[in-house]
Amino acid sequence: MRTTAILNQKGGVAKTTTTVNMAAILAADYRRRVLVVDADSQANTTEFLGGQLLGRSTFADMLRRMEVNDPVCKTGLPGVQLLPADDSLMDLDLSKVEGKTVDVACLRNYLKQHNTAFDNVLVDCPPAFNAASAAALLAADDVIIPIKMDAFSLRGMANLMRQIKNMQKINPRLRLAGLLPTMTYKSAAVDEAMEVLKASGLPVFPAIRRTPKVDDMTFAGTPLIQCSPRSAACMDYRRFVVEYLKGGELHG
Numbered sequence: 001m002r003t004t005a006i007l008n009q010k011g012g013v014a015k016t017t018t019t020v021n022m023a024a025i026l027a028a029d030y031r032r033r034v035l036v037v038d039a040d041s042q043a044n045t046t047e048f049l050g051g052q053l054l055g056r057s058t059f060a061d062m063l064r065r066m067e068v069n070d071p072v073c074k075t076g077l078p079g080v081q082l083l084p085a086d087d088s089l090m091d092l093d094l095s096k097v098e099g100k101t102v103d104v105a106c107l108r109n110y111l112k113q114h115n116t117a118f119d120n121v122l123v124d125c126p127p128a129f130n131a132a133s134a135a136a137l138l139a140a141d142d143v144i145i146p147i148k149m150d151a152f153s154l155r156g157m158a159n160l161m162r163q164i165k166n167m168q169k170i171n172p173r174l175r176l177a178g179l180l181p182t183m184t185y186k187s188a189a190v191d192e193a194m195e196v197l198k199a200s201g202l203p204v205f206p207a208i209r210r211t212p213k214v215d216d217m218t219f220a221g222t223p224l225i226q227c228s229p230r231s232a233a234c235m236d237y238r239r240f241v242v243e244y245l246k247g248g249e250l251h252g
Contacts, residue, residue, distance in 0.1 A: 003111060003121040004177060004244075005140040007164075010156055011127040013148045014182040016044045017214055019124040021237045022244070024223035027079030029238065030245070032119040034080045035072065037107065039132040041089035045124045048221060049075040049082050060088040062106040063131055071110075077223070081118075089132055102131045108139035129163050137167040142177040142247070144205075149184055149193040157200070177247055178203035180240060183210040205243055208236040 006019045019036060026032040038045040039059055057068035062083075075082050111121060123136040137143070143164060147153050161176075168174050179197055184190050184207040197204050213224065213231035220227045224234035 001111065001115050001118050001121060002142070003123070003140045005123045005125050005133075005136040005143045006146065007125040007133065007136070007143050007160070008145050008147060008153075008156075009127055009129060009160055009163075010148070010153055013146045013153060014208070014214075015127070015146050016040070016048065016124055017217075018144070018146050018180060018182065018208075018237075019045055019122050020048055021223050021225070021234070022241060023080050023120075023122055024077055024225050025238055025241045026120050027077060028225055029241070032079065033117065035083060035118040035121045036075075036080060037083045037121060037123040037136070038085035039089070039123050039136050040085055040126040041087050041132075042126075043085040043087065046082065046084040046086075048218070049077065049080065050221070058084050058086045058088070059107070059132065060086055060091075062110065063089075063102050063104070063135060065101070065103045065106070076221075089126070104131055104135040104138055107135045111139055134167070137164070137174060138171050140171070140174055142175050144177050144180055144244070146180045146182045147197070149181055149190045151193075154193060154196055161202075176202060177244065178205045180205045181207035184208065185210045206236065206239050208233055208240065 006015045008015060023034045023036050027034050036045060036049060037059060057071040061068050062071060072081050072083050123140065125133045125136050145160065164174070164176065179202055181194060181197065181204065194207070209232040211231050211233045213228040214233050217224055217227055224231055224237060228234055
């Protein structure tokens with residue numbers, strides 16, 4: 001089982017889009033058993049995947065140390081299951097971790113108990129470093145950072161990498177799988193930003209091109225491989241998944 005956190009403190013960089021398309025491709029093209037963990041209080045991934053919350057435990061319940069009952073639910077995608085989120089995640093911050101009222105080891109412990117149930121676990125992290133993202137990084141084997149090619153995103157990379165390095169002190173197996181440029185298009189500024197990424201010495205995945213088909217996907221409620229398999233973004237996500245898998249399974 002390989003657990004990957006999809007992380008960036010900046011919003012609007014395609015974390016959720018990356019998570020759901022990556023999950024769909026892993027399940028459909030590679031027959032992987034995928035668990036998607038929605039760690040964002042906006043719960044966009046939960047909504048997209050059709051997670052039914054009625055009477056079901058959520059990721060927030062696990063963090064609160066509540067007794068959870070069957071927190072994982074099926075989705076509309078064969079081979080993909082979901083640990084859903086709700087807006088109560090907004091109430092859980094790092095100050096409560098220090099007060100021992102939040103269990104940031106909950107996801108790591110849950111996955112240890114179910115390590116034969118899934119091949120890949122993808123965690124859609126919130127655009128903030130809080131209790132939910134700390135729990136994700138504590139459980140993860142690696143991190144993918146979707147990044148939009150603008151100056152604000154590039155300037156935020158140093159702080160984000162510092163936080164990942166801090167988490168490596170308590171989770172030594174955590175590594176950076178790579179940066180994933182998203183929503184790219186032909187532009188001198190984008191080309192310059194790509195050169196900055198490549199010069200950073202950090203691993204960089206093939207870029208995902210900008211296309212209106214991604215917006216269409218959110219309205220359709222289906223991943224690109226179903227609603228627009230020939231779109232540029234879908235082809236790019238498939239190429240990205242190939243490179244992700246080449247990184248190797250960290251744990252059998």
